[in-house]
Amino acid sequence: MIIVTGGTGFIGSNLVAGLEAHGCTDIVVCDTLGTEDKWRNIAKREIRDIVHPDRIFDYLESHTDQIEVIFHMGAISSTTEKDADLIVETNIVLSRRLWKWCGKNQKRFIYASSAATYGDGKAGFKDLDSPDHLKTLLPLNAYGWSKHAFDRRVSRVLRTRNEPIPTQWAGLKFFNVYGPNEYHKADQMSVICKLYPQVKAGAVAKLFKSYHAEYEDGGQLRDFVYVKDCVSVMLWLYDNPDKTGLYNIGTGKARSFKDLAEATFKAAGKEPRIHYIDMPESLKPKYQYYTQADIQNLRDEGYDKPFTTLEDGVTDFVQNYMAKEDPYL
Numbered sequence: 001m002i003i004v005t006g007g008t009g010f011i012g013s014n015l016v017a018g019l020e021a022h023g024c025t026d027i028v029v030c031d032t033l034g035t036e037d038k039w040r041n042i043a044k045r046e047i048r049d050i051v052h053p054d055r056i057f058d059y060l061e062s063h064t065d066q067i068e069v070i071f072h073m074g075a076i077s078s079t080t081e082k083d084a085d086l087i088v089e090t091n092i093v094l095s096r097r098l099w100k101w102c103g104k105n106q107k108r109f110i111y112a113s114s115a116a117t118y119g120d121g122k123a124g125f126k127d128l129d130s131p132d133h134l135k136t137l138l139p140l141n142a143y144g145w146s147k148h149a150f151d152r153r154v155s156r157v158l159r160t161r162n163e164p165i166p167t168q169w170a171g172l173k174f175f176n177v178y179g180p181n182e183y184h185k186a187d188q189m190s191v192i193c194k195l196y197p198q199v200k201a202g203a204v205a206k207l208f209k210s211y212h213a214e215y216e217d218g219g220q221l222r223d224f225v226y227v228k229d230c231v232s233v234m235l236w237l238y239d240n241p242d243k244t245g246l247y248n249i250g251t252g253k254a255r256s257f258k259d260l261a262e263a264t265f266k267a268a269g270k271e272p273r274i275h276y277i278d279m280p281e282s283l284k285p286k287y288q289y290y291t292q293a294d295i296q297n298l299r300d301e302g303y304d305k306p307f308t309t310l311e312d313g314v315t316d317f318v319q320n321y322m323a324k325e326d327p328y329l
Helices: 010-021 038-042 053-062 084-105 142-160 183-188 191-200 227-239 257-267 296-300 310-322
Strands: 002-005 027-030 049-051 069-072 108-112 168-174 176-178 205-208 224-226 245-249 274-277
Touching (some): 002 010, 002 053, 010 027, 010 038, 010 227, 027 053, 049 053, 053 084, 069 084, 084 108, 084 142, 108 227, 142 168, 168 227, 176 227, 176 310, 191 257, 205 257, 224 310, 227 310, 245 296, 257 274
Parallel strands (some): 002 069, 069 108, 108 168, 168 245, 176 224
16 A cells, blocks of 8 residues: 555645556545645546545554555645744654654655755755755745755654664655646746746746846746656655665756746747746745756666656646646646
């Protein structure tokens, strides 16, 4: 049995689809659905059970012998969430409880960290798990801090060995992920998911102006990674239970927002029309101008599949999902 927390969310629902296609037949989703259309993210899947997060530990205890691995994708993932107590309870406390359960019961634990742990990037983007390296990172928001706090806790536990360790553990530092099933994320959707409706309607694409001398308007750089590549890495980890550690999940090649917008126009069969708008004052002090995953650790561990190019990923997302009457995976 495979448990996927956050299994109706963006990355989680793509993982559930990937596991199903991989031949896994005993998948349990732990998540809340709310009152909108989030249920559509898993409507096409064959799922054993759907468990509310409030009942997850009762479920784990009653199915301990059957459980093989927990993929912990559930989190408060909004970078603008202000309720730090809610973030702590969900992103740190729950993660610690699941880690301890997996350690006690000798199960595998693969969890979502985030590139937001790197803050402004001045300390670099190397996915080292040593306490000395991790303490040099300073996230820019409560979400990033919560993910970093859990990474640091894992690092300390691994070195003190003062509690049982899951038989496999992996923390995945996802960079700028985009792809199908992110439509419920509102303001937290990827830029391409926000741009396409504008492009489709014939409007100009709106991007932020740059306030950094080294970057032109639209020249701000991100490591945009297609969600299908994220799933591919997680399936590789599932197939290789000896692989443990923190891993950056990105392409290793930063691209500009202008590149992203132009790829969206091209995928939609339209000529690029881009307008640059003022950035909100509240965002300027926290804005990252450059992120790029260092994926050498992942490569050294043996993951050798190529990552989808920005142009190919955008084309697939636009033409095979967003442009369809049914955009869901």
